[in-house]
Amino acid sequence: MKKYYGTELVGKLSELFGPSGCEGNVAEFIISQIDDCCDAYCTDRAGNVIAKMCGSGLEYNAAEPRKVMVCAHMDEVGVMIRDFDEDGYIKIAPIGSIDPRVLCGRNLVPGDEDKRIEGIVASKAIHMQSPEERKHATPIYKMNVDIGANSENEARAELDIGDVGVFASKFSLFGKDGRYMKGKALDGRIPCAAMIEIMRSFRESAKALPCDVYFAFTCCEETSFSATRVAAQTIKPDAAIVLDSVEAGDAVSGEPSCAVKLGEGVAISFADRGAIYDRGLTELAIQEAENGNVKYQIKKTTSGKTGAVNIQRACEGVKVISLAVPVRYMHSASCVADSEDYISLKNFVDTMITANKI
Amino acid sequence: MNLKELIISLSSLMSVTGYESYSTDKLIETIGKKFDESYVDNIGNHIFVKRCGKANAPRILIDCHFDEIGMMVTGYKKGGFLKVTNVGGVDTRLLPSSEVVIFGKETIPGIFATTPESDRRFGDDSLKPIDQLVIDTGYPDDELKELCPLGTPISYKGEYHLLKNNKLVGKAFDDKACGACAVYGIDAVDSLDLVADVYFVFATREEIGCVGAGPAAYGIDPDYALVMDVTNSWIPEMTGMKWTAIGTGVSIDISPVTNRKLTKMTAKLCEEKGIKYTLRASPGSTGTDANSTGTVREGIPTVLCSLPLRNMHTANELLSLDDAKALADLVSEFIKSKEIAEVFAR
Numbered sequence A: 001m002k003k004y005y006g007t008e009l010v011g012k013l014s015e016l017f018g019p020s021g022c023e024g025n026v027a028e029f030i031i032s033q034i035d036d037c038c039d040a041y042c043t044d045r046a047g048n049v050i051a052k053m054c055g056s057g058l059e060y061n062a063a064e065p066r067k068v069m070v071c072a073h074m075d076e077v078g079v080m081i082r083d084f085d086e087d088g089y090i091k092i093a094p095i096g097s098i099d100p101r102v103l104c105g106r107n108l109v110p111g112d113e114d115k116r117i118e119g120i121v122a123s124k125a126i127h128m129q130s131p132e133e134r135k136h137a138t139p140i141y142k143m144n145v146d147i148g149a150n151s152e153n154e155a156r157a158e159l160d161i162g163d164v165g166v167f168a169s170k171f172s173l174f175g176k177d178g179r180y181m182k183g184k185a186l187d188g189r190i191p192c193a194a195m196i197e198i199m200r201s202f203r204e205s206a207k208a209l210p211c212d213v214y215f216a217f218t219c220c221e222e223t224s225f226s227a228t229r230v231a232a233q234t235i236k237p238d239a240a241i242v243l244d245s246v247e248a249g250d251a252v253s254g255e256p257s258c259a260v261k262l263g264e265g266v267a268i269s270f271a272d273r274g275a276i277y278d279r280g281l282t283e284l285a286i287q288e289a290e291n292g293n294v295k296y297q298i299k300k301t302t303s304g305k306t307g308a309v310n311i312q313r314a315c316e317g318v319k320v321i322s323l324a325v326p327v328r329y330m331h332s333a334s335c336v337a338d339s340e341d342y343i344s345l346k347n348f349v350d351t352m353i354t355a356n357k358i
Numbered sequence B: 001m002n003l004k005e006l007i008i009s010l011s012s013l014m015s016v017t018g019y020e021s022y023s024t025d026k027l028i029e030t031i032g033k034k035f036d037e038s039y040v041d042n043i044g045n046h047i048f049v050k051r052c053g054k055a056n057a058p059r060i061l062i063d064c065h066f067d068e069i070g071m072m073v074t075g076y077k078k079g080g081f082l083k084v085t086n087v088g089g090v091d092t093r094l095l096p097s098s099e100v101v102i103f104g105k106e107t108i109p110g111i112f113a114t115t116p117e118s119d120r121r122f123g124d125d126s127l128k129p130i131d132q133l134v135i136d137t138g139y140p141d142d143e144l145k146e147l148c149p150l151g152t153p154i155s156y157k158g159e160y161h162l163l164k165n166n167k168l169v170g171k172a173f174d175d176k177a178c179g180a181c182a183v184y185g186i187d188a189v190d191s192l193d194l195v196a197d198v199y200f201v202f203a204t205r206e207e208i209g210c211v212g213a214g215p216a217a218y219g220i221d222p223d224y225a226l227v228m229d230v231t232n233s234w235i236p237e238m239t240g241m242k243w244t245a246i247g248t249g250v251s252i253d254i255s256p257v258t259n260r261k262l263t264k265m266t267a268k269l270c271e272e273k274g275i276k277y278t279l280r281a282s283p284g285s286t287g288t289d290a291n292s293t294g295t296v297r298e299g300i301p302t303v304l305c306s307l308p309l310r311n312m313h314t315a316n317e318l319l320s321l322d323d324a325k326a327l328a329d330l331v332s333e334f335i336k337s338k339e340i341a342e343v344f345a346r
Helices: A007-014 A024-034 A152-158 A186-204 A227-235 A279-291 A339-354 B003-012 B020-034 B141-147 B173-187 B213-220 B260-273 B321-336 B338-344
Strands: A040-043 A049-053 A067-073 A078-084 A090-095 A107-112 A119-121 A164-167 A172-174 A180-183 A212-218 A239-247 A266-268 A296-298 A319-328 A335-338 B037-040 B046-050 B059-065 B070-077 B081-087 B099-103 B107-112 B134-136 B153-156 B161-163 B167-170 B197-203 B224-232 B250-254 B277-281 B302-309 B317-320
Touching: A007 A024, A007 A180, A007 A186, A007 A339, A024 A040, A024 A049, A024 A186, A024 A212, A049 A186, A049 A227, A067 A186, A067 A227, A067 A339, A078 A107, A078 A152, A172 B107, A180 A186, A180 A339, A186 A212, A186 A239, A186 A319, A186 A335, A186 A339, A212 A227, A239 A339, A266 A279, A266 A339, A279 A296, A279 A319, A279 A339, A319 A339, A335 A339, B003 B020, B003 B167, B003 B173, B003 B321, B020 B037, B020 B046, B020 B173, B046 B213, B059 B173, B059 B213, B059 B321, B070 B141, B081 B153, B173 B197, B173 B224, B173 B302, B173 B317, B173 B321, B197 B213, B224 B321, B250 B260, B250 B321, B260 B277, B260 B302, B260 B321, B260 B338, B302 B317, B302 B321, B317 B321
Parallel strands: A067 A212, A067 A239, A239 A319, A266 A296, B059 B197, B059 B224, B224 B302, B250 B277
Antiparallel strands: A040 A049, A049 A212, A078 A090, A078 A164, A107 A119, A107 A164, A172 A180, A180 A335, A266 A319, A319 A335, B037 B046, B046 B197, B070 B081, B070 B153, B081 B134, B099 B107, B099 B153, B107 B134, B161 B167, B167 B317, B250 B302
């Protein structure tokens, strides 16, 4: 079986507990991975982890260094505890965008940064459903999470209103030769893993970077409050490479609504619901991908959005570009991504930074 | 193996309706030593016999069904996807993003595809029927057809967790948890204490209409029968009374289909032996193997005892281990009961 390098790191990140607003565990893990391969790092007051790698060498302008920001978000979609009922069931609200159809019947891990319990989203048996009920998903506000409590008091002894939860999902490899990765939160954690690996490879090869590179692992991308903007304001970059993922609808959709396909390489966006990306940088990216033999595809829809929406408007404005890894079944317990696309993402960022054209 | 381990061990076996034979060897390996004989009958019932050692002894039938709901491959979609249909009552509300196990020439994992965001119209909450869903396998199309021919069975992926208050969550407790209770209860009784030869039937094809139980009962010709299946416990989505709550012990069904006297004697047995139970009114069909056993041959006096279960037919069925212990205890007492044998043995 072919061994795909780096999937172990993706797996560790995938299984961490980090819904928006509660990313401490992810931040701590990321710091443990990067503290010896950057020149400086900090956790800012919004919770972002920012690591700097200084430039050097002939191409580096030490007097007025160019600053390039590379970012990915640490947070994942999840749920928040809204209320309890007299029988000990828990009512929830989504954090971020979750299709109710992927929540019904799932295993959850409710808790907080320092506590975890187990629960399931209860589901009335098919025998008891009316024909009409079988045609529509139960709305999330009507769902009941069962932690095994027999009463409201028992449930309240375990959890408080405002506690959060994520999907329970073990990371695994699947498909022929284990080429594909399955897990929760892959949409943000794959780009985080790519950034960690890029930093390691720059450090191990003692690469002379032509600019100062700031790697920002950001919070709260899945919600409207974006800590990404805070990171950009701290860094004040000349340009930003925003790493994220884009939903691959190729399992279900045909043309034209299928934005990207799994296994076809890094997705480059011209525009999405959040931002119109810098045309010059985007064309440069395509050129560099061609030159560097990096597999890429152009995203064919303008659905979705990334942290770029906030970076673009930070300070005096920042040039942004979006590079995304295709992910199927996004925002569910079983996201699926292709290890080849993950490798392409790493190579793409490496190529973009070392080309010194940003 | 304690009762919890036995429940998990049997529920984990692959036994999608009609494909129970995939697990014959493992089943016999797990529970065969607890019995004197075991065999598989013509239609695929797994039958285990524990002898009382007396000649011409009466026969007690204990029936649970071995099969679990599942799916079957019906076609392929380009890109490594399988098309499937349900075998038994599969709840399509739960399928998107759920993990399954595909029992082809190799056993491989699969994931039900979800509706991508770009295809979701605002407020769209419609559920597709199963024939419009696909399972992602990550295999090239040619290899997939070779690996998973049409008709390949598929089951939910089973993961077992213990929640608060001794509540166990996992797949296929319907009806293998009851099977585990039966085996555990029978094993706890010394042969010399049995009032009859005990025939434990792990029946085939219950989920598509109680197919196996009748032929099994016909072949065994028992004096009386105890059928055990799971029963829906109240959860908040249901309206009406909060019946058969989890943690209330064995649920004894009172139904026109079952034998009224045997039912009352079984309830009395619980009363005498301190086994927690509730009565449940089932005025029509019970939807279980008890529908079949009662009319076999000259009619077999049958009692139906149920295990309360939440989220039936999902990958996260929930039972109480305390209820399961009560059911196992009832099985032990039932096969030792001289009072019942006196009335019902021929």
